[in-house]
Amino acid sequence: SFISNIGTAIMGNDSQSSDLILNLVSSYLPVLGLTLIMMALPGAFQVIGCKIIRFKTRSETDRFVLKWNLCYRIANFLVVLISGTIYSALVELRSNPGEVVEKLANGILKESQFFLNLVLISTGMSTMYELSCVRHVAKCLLLRCIYKFDALSEREKERMKTPDQLFYGKYIPEFIYVFLIAVVYSTIVPLILGVCSVYFFVASKVYSHNALFVYVQHYDGGGK
Numbered sequence: 001s002f003i004s005n006i007g008t009a010i011m012g013n014d015s016q017s018s019d020l021i022l023n024l025v026s027s028y029l030p031v032l033g034l035t036l037i038m039m040a041l042p043g044a045f046q047v048i049g050c051k052i053i054r055f056k057t058r059s060e061t062d063r064f065v066l067k068w069n070l071c072y073r074i075a076n077f078l079v080v081l082i083s084g085t086i087y088s089a090l091v092e093l094r095s096n097p098g099e100v101v102e103k104l105a106n107g108i109l110k111e112s113q114f115f116l117n118l119v120l121i122s123t124g125m126s127t128m129y130e131l132s133c134v135r136h137v138a139k140c141l142l143l144r145c146i147y148k149f150d151a152l153s154e155r156e157k158e159r160m161k162t163p164d165q166l167f168y169g170k171y172i173p174e175f176i177y178v179f180l181i182a183v184v185y186s187t188i189v190p191l192i193l194g195v196c197s198v199y200f201f202v203a204s205k206v207y208s209h210n211a212l213f214v215y216v217q218h219y220d221g222g223g224k
Helices: 002-053 058-082 086-095 097-110 112-132 134-146 154-161 168-185 190-213
Strands: none
Touching: 002 058, 002 112, 002 168, 058 097, 058 168, 097 112, 112 134, 112 168, 112 190, 168 190
């Protein structure tokens, strides 16, 4: 009986552990997926501007990326904010219009955990990805693995050594997105305000460092 009690306790702990892991995965997996999508979208918009629309200058491409990246983030913020309660609010609008505002407020409050996780992942993932310059390092390593460095032309060698340019259309929408979260939840969930403050502190250090020591703004005359 003693052994069976131990087995029951272990099985109970295993079920609790599995429930905890399941809750963690269900809480952070959608947030992680959304973060990866928002990190990839500026590159997609940049390709559209350069290859499809064919803007002549980098500044035009940057404005295009800024516009559509910001529009997507604001639309995403609004959809996540009210998507969970919009149907129930419309149902209540027929029977009891006075409770529509309360339904929407409760829905906004329920989504606070999602946005809290999103800011936490952005603080630990987006900023560290930017600080490590993984994309540029991986590109150089891949080219070195595929081609011999000595066999490359001088133009290709110079292109590999040329530092990246800071595209503000990629980064400013992220700051505005986190700022929107902080403004909306500053009074009803003060914890989010503290997490957003940590994000802006870390981001200010990371992006200031990269702007000073990593990126170079090239002259862009548009062929004139």
